[in-house]
Amino acid sequence: MNATDGDTAMAHCASCGKSGDDLKLKACTACKLVKYCGVACQRAHRPRHKRECRKRAAELRDEALFAEPPPREECPICFLMLPLNVTETMYYPCCGKVVCMGCCLAAGQEGHEKCPFCREWNSGKIGVLEKLKARADKGDAMAIFKLGLHYMDGDFGLQRDSQRAFELRLQAGKLGCADGYNTIAFSYFNGDVVEQDTNKAGHYWELAAMGGHAKSRYILGVEEMEAGNYERAIRHWMIAAGSGEDDSLGSIRNCYSDKLVTKDIFEKALRAHQKSTNEMKSDQRDKAVAYLQL
Numbered sequence: 001m002n003a004t005d006g007d008t009a010m011a012h013c014a015s016c017g018k019s020g021d022d023l024k025l026k027a028c029t030a031c032k033l034v035k036y037c038g039v040a041c042q043r044a045h046r047p048r049h050k051r052e053c054r055k056r057a058a059e060l061r062d063e064a065l066f067a068e069p070p071p072r073e074e075c076p077i078c079f080l081m082l083p084l085n086v087t088e089t090m091y092y093p094c095c096g097k098v099v100c101m102g103c104c105l106a107a108g109q110e111g112h113e114k115c116p117f118c119r120e121w122n123s124g125k126i127g128v129l130e131k132l133k134a135r136a137d138k139g140d141a142m143a144i145f146k147l148g149l150h151y152m153d154g155d156f157g158l159q160r161d162s163q164r165a166f167e168l169r170l171q172a173g174k175l176g177c178a179d180g181y182n183t184i185a186f187s188y189f190n191g192d193v194v195e196q197d198t199n200k201a202g203h204y205w206e207l208a209a210m211g212g213h214a215k216s217r218y219i220l221g222v223e224e225m226e227a228g229n230y231e232r233a234i235r236h237w238m239i240a241a242g243s244g245e246d247d248s249l250g251s252i253r254n255c256y257s258d259k260l261v262t263k264d265i266f267e268k269a270l271r272a273h274q275k276s277t278n279e280m281k282s283d284q285r286d287k288a289v290a291y292l293q294l
Contacts, residue, residue: 001023014049015041031056066235069212069243076117077103081280084214084244086179094120094129097142101292129156136168143191145172145180166193173204178211186217209236214245221251230260241269244276 012019014034025035028042031053036042037248075089076097082089085225088101095118114121122128129150135143148168148200153161166187172180185204188197202223221236234255240248249269256266 013037013041015045028053029052031060043049064147064210065206066239067210069210069214069239071216072212073098075100075103077107078282078284080282080285081276082159083280083285087284088290090145091142092117092122093128093135093143094122096120096143098142100285101288102282105288105291106284124157126282129158132156139175141180142179144168144175145176148172148180148183157259162170164195173207173211176211178208178213178216181205181208181211182213182216185219188258207241208240212243214240214248217243218245218248218251221248225251230255234261236267238265238269238272242276244273244280249273 002262002288003256009236013023013025015036015079018037023037027033027035028049032291033052033056034045034049036045057146073211075082077099080100082098089098091098092103094115096274097115097117099116102252105201107114118154122131125291132147133152137145148165148171150156150158151161151168166184169180173184174180181204185201185208187193189201190196194200194284202220205216205220205223209220213266217236217240221233221240224230224236225233234252237248240253242263252261252266252269255261256263
């Protein structure tokens with residue numbers, strides 16, 4: 001279908017052929033290629049349209065899935081990209097900022113007691129929990145995600161509630177927290193709280209990857225490689241390696257050793273990985289990692 005054909009198809013009902021300025025046509029939600037004047041026409045046209053629809057829907061899905069991920073958030077103090085490892089960051093519910101541990105330790109803070117960004121004191125775990133709930137009530141995706149983790153672990157004085165934890169993490173994902181979708185994927189993969197469903201796990205890993213979660217994209221690459229879809233696996237790993245994800249770079253290296261990718265592709269992955277790693281690296285952060293490993 002060329003551009004002219006597409007314009008013509010969208011100007012009238014694909015089933016009955018009706019057109020006109022007063023006719024409200026609705027596009028097929030899956031492929032966006034055709035429009036209908038009503039549900040009856042859409043159902044009648046489905047047998048003729050479904051093959052083309054599925055093909056275009058798959059193309060649209062891949063366009064979104066393999067698009068460049070959104071830029072990573074920066075630490076509000078040192079202005080370097082935040083580390084991929086969440087244990088090397090700290091979320092502060094007083095101001096809603098995620099700060100790298102390098103800046104936390106430089107400010108003399110390795111916990112929640114005093115925020116190194118807004119300098120507000122958080123009076124113990126109860127004070128932190130109250131502020132976390134307040135930010136969650138305002139729709140702060142990271143606060144909702146963190147609250148879900150606390151319900152899952154039963155800490156900060158909360159009674160363990162796996163169902164509530166699942167709901168909060170899913171809500172966080174819908175509000176833009178890729179970490180939320182990643183943990184939901186693991187819940188479905190492991191059958192934790194919900195019935196085990198690897199298809200749903202893959203769906204949520206895709207959502208997390210599109211939201212910029214590099215480890216989720218690495219996992220998708222592993223799934224594709226195990227299914228024999230080498231090209232799709234390599235595409236995932238190239239994107240994740242470009243975000244600084246180490247396992248993805250290692251997988252590209254293995255593919256190069258197995259002659260599944262060229263030297264040029266391997267070198268491209270190396271350069272992209274190094275560039276991203278440099279943008280997250282500082283002496284201050286290295287000291288923080290060494291301190292946390294003590």
